[in-house]
Amino acid sequence: MKRVFPKVFTWYGIAFVRMKNFLIAFSVFIIWSVFGLWLYSVISEKDHNNLGKADSTVRTSKSSTAATPATNNQETDTTIATSEFTNDSELSGLKAINSEGDIVFYFSEGMKINKNNPNVIIPASLQDYKYKVNTYMLQNPESEVHIASVYSASERLQSPNLGIQRGNFIKEQLIGTGVPANKIVIKPIIKDISFEDDSTFTKAISLSFKPLDVERIESLKSKIPETKTFYPKFSIDGIMANDNLRNLMEEIKTVTTNNPDIQVEIIGHTDNIGNSIDNYRTGLDFARQVRWYVIRKGNIDSGRIKATSRGEEDPIDTNNTQRGRMANQRIEVVFYLN
Numbered sequence: 544m545k546r547v548f549p550k551v552f553t554w555y556g557i558a559f560v561r562m563k564n565f566l567i568a569f570s571v572f573i574i575w576s577v578f579g580l581w582l583y584s585v586i587s588e589k590d591h592n593n594l595g596k597a598d599s600t601v602r603t604s605k606s607s608t609a610a611t612p613a614t615n616n617q618e619t620d621t622t623i624a625t626s627e628f629t630n631d632s633e634l635s636g637l638k639a640i641n642s643e644g645d646i647v648f649y650f651s652e653g654m655k656i657n658k659n660n661p662n663v664i665i666p667a668s669l670q671d672y673k674y675k676v677n678t679y680m681l682q683n684p685e686s687e688v689h690i691a692s693v694y695s696a697s698e699r700l701q702s703p704n705l706g707i708q709r710g711n712f713i714k715e716q717l718i719g720t721g722v723p724a725n726k727i728v729i730k731p732i733i734k735d736i737s738f739e740d741d742s743t744f745t746k747a748i749s750l751s752f753k754p755l756d757v758e759r760i761e762s763l764k765s766k767i768p769e770t771k772t773f774y775p776k777f778s779i780d781g782i783m784a785n786d787n788l789r790n791l792m793e794e795i796k797t798v799t800t801n802n803p804d805i806q807v808e809i810i811g812h813t814d815n816i817g818n819s820i821d822n823y824r825t826g827l828d829f830a831r832q833v834r835w836y837v838i839r840k841g842n843i844d845s846g847r848i849k850a851t852s853r854g855e856e857d858p859i860d861t862n863n864t865q866r867g868r869m870a871n872q873r874i875e876v877v878f879y880l881n
Contacts (some may be wrong), residue, residue, distance in 0.1 A: 706731025
């Protein structure tokens with residue numbers, strides 16, 4: 544027994560020491576675990592707070608950023624609604640839009656104007672624009688084209704204003720391709736223009752297609768005066784200025800002043816004495832003389848009055864008598880929609 548007891552006691556002692564060491568290690572583990580959990584919770588809470596602040600900042604930033612375009616869009620819409628195509632971005636190149644705001648066609652190059660000059664410079668790259676307008680009008684017969692033409696208050700004062708004159712320049716081109724004159728509307732727009740050093744401005748004209756305004760056309764038709772027949776007094780030097788010519792000038796001036804959408808055609812007619820080519824030239828020469836007098840004395844825009852000739856083609860009486868021939872030697876003044 545003396546040999547067994549010490550062995551058992553020794554074994555228990557060893558077990559006790561090992562248990563003590565284990566408990567110490569376990570306690571240390573528990574302490575560090577608790578400390579680790581506490582530290583993790585603190586760090587997590589800070590990260591959460593920072594994340595919340597960051598989200599708030601992002602949301603605020605996004606809201607602020609989103610608000611700015613909304614304001615800009617509102618301003619742009621208002622500007623376009625009150626005076627079409629006055630925003631520079633809308634005038635980049637030559638753009639044509641329909642009533643829904645869709646682009647019908649677009650050219651990267653724009654039409655150019657010179658300060659104080661009513662003409663419009665059309666680059667070679669834009670020569671097809673008028674055919675595209677005509678094609679659209681043929682495909683959409685219930686539409687009309689609006690020409691937005693800009694001019695500046697810094698330009699020389701003219702009557703009509705340069706916006707209208709430049710618009711008429713484009714209008715004549717469109718008419719030449721077959722677009723009906725009564726389906727062309729000129730919209731002069733006055734704006735601050737930053738002319739280049741050579742006094743040019745590139746973004747001068749824009750186009751839009753709108754539903755045909757039937758009421759406008761009917762209203763214009765009711766304002767068109769009847770054709771006037773004028774018998775000039777001839778001399779060796781041409782047509783003489785007399786009271787009849789002055790009265791004709793005053794009538795044309797009144798009509799064009801009160802109706803800016805009305806154009807005037809002065810047509811020369813002759814009898815059939817001589818050959819038809821000479822008679823055509825004579826009729827044209829007489830029509831031009833009357834046109835020059837009306838423009839000069841009436842201070843009327845030359846773009847609104849044109850001179851043509853029918854020569855001997857449209858007699859209203861016989862050419863076999865002196866009285867009939869005198870009746871055929873006449874000037875007709877025709878009014879039509881702009």
